[in-house]
Amino acid sequence: MQKRMLSGMQPTGILHLGNLEGALRNWVRLQEEYDSYFCIVDWHSLTTLAETPELIKKQTLDVAIDWLAAGLNPEKCTVFIQSHVPQHAELHLLLSMITPVPWLERVPTYKEKKENLNIESASYGLLGYPVLQAADIMIYKADVVPVGKDQLPHLELTREITRRFNHLYGEVFPECEALLTEAAVVPGTDGRKMSKSYDNAIYIQDSAEETAKKIKTMFTDPLKLRMGDPGRPEVCPVFALHEIYSPKDQVAWIDEHCRAGDLGCVQCKKMLTENLNEKLRPLRERRQMYADDPAQIEKILEEGAAKAREVAEETMREVRKAMMLP
Numbered sequence: 001m002q003k004r005m006l007s008g009m010q011p012t013g014i015l016h017l018g019n020l021e022g023a024l025r026n027w028v029r030l031q032e033e034y035d036s037y038f039c040i041v042d043w044h045s046l047t048t049l050a051e052t053p054e055l056i057k058k059q060t061l062d063v064a065i066d067w068l069a070a071g072l073n074p075e076k077c078t079v080f081i082q083s084h085v086p087q088h089a090e091l092h093l094l095l096s097m098i099t100p101v102p103w104l105e106r107v108p109t110y111k112e113k114k115e116n117l118n119i120e121s122a123s124y125g126l127l128g129y130p131v132l133q134a135a136d137i138m139i140y141k142a143d144v145v146p147v148g149k150d151q152l153p154h155l156e157l158t159r160e161i162t163r164r165f166n167h168l169y170g171e172v173f174p175e176c177e178a179l180l181t182e183a184a185v186v187p188g189t190d191g192r193k194m195s196k197s198y199d200n201a202i203y204i205q206d207s208a209e210e211t212a213k214k215i216k217t218m219f220t221d222p223l224k225l226r227m228g229d230p231g232r233p234e235v236c237p238v239f240a241l242h243e244i245y246s247p248k249d250q251v252a253w254i255d256e257h258c259r260a261g262d263l264g265c266v267q268c269k270k271m272l273t274e275n276l277n278e279k280l281r282p283l284r285e286r287r288q289m290y291a292d293d294p295a296q297i298e299k300i301l302e303e304g305a306a307k308a309r310e311v312a313e314e315t316m317r318e319v320r321k322a323m324m325l326p
């Protein structure tokens, strides 16, 4: 039997190259190997965006379209929205009864969010964020969870909750394992990490022209001021993108000629634009196809949710029995 995998992403809206290289490419590969579940966690977004539910709704759809554009294939994996599977909420409630508050208060993402969001008093829901994540994972009895480093504390907590549950009520759940994604950090146009909030991102849905424009404005080696100056590829965000999107021999050629000073930034950026647009073309075409056919996306998400509910309900039957609930 195939091992089961689950991962989730908050509906942060249209996805950029950082999301693509950091998570999606890996997921597209993994869907071939595992019985895969991919969940858009809209309830998790309510922990910080409870006042703008319409935003979450819109962004959920944007993420779904980009997932499919990136190559998640509904014939091979189950794509669904968390709130379409109410069993997650039921398991979250039950797990919350066996999760000590100090376990949650020491989670780094909680401490960070509390400070960054400048909220006087964090909500009960925000504190419980990792318990809901544990429910997402456990309800499918997932064996592996592909995530970035920042999520490791959440997975450790999931394992602790799993052990505690099994100890109290009997062996219902497997202990999941993190599948750490070793992805290159994708720099944005200003050289900082690509992020929606820095306004430095190139999006899957950008047109080829928009992409060209953004690359033209990209930061390069600040010491390479004009054509003849030698450059330092290792500090240049344009070069970092070449390393991801350009053929190896071209990357070597650019490295050599940039250092020698006989390759100018304008030409180097043109080469990147061509390569990147070529790589993104099939994704963008797929994106357009789905964006033009909302009924089809709805159908995919509905079928995904139906399949997820079936598995989740089966687990909940075991959980209720183990906890002597009707």
Ligand code: TRP
Binding pocket: 006, 007, 008, 009, 010, 041, 044, 132, 133, 136, 137, 145, 146, 147, 151, 154
């Ligand atoms: N906390 C994750 C993130 O911010 C999102 C998430 C929610 C998740 N539930 C999950 C990831 C379950 C993996 C498995 O990226």
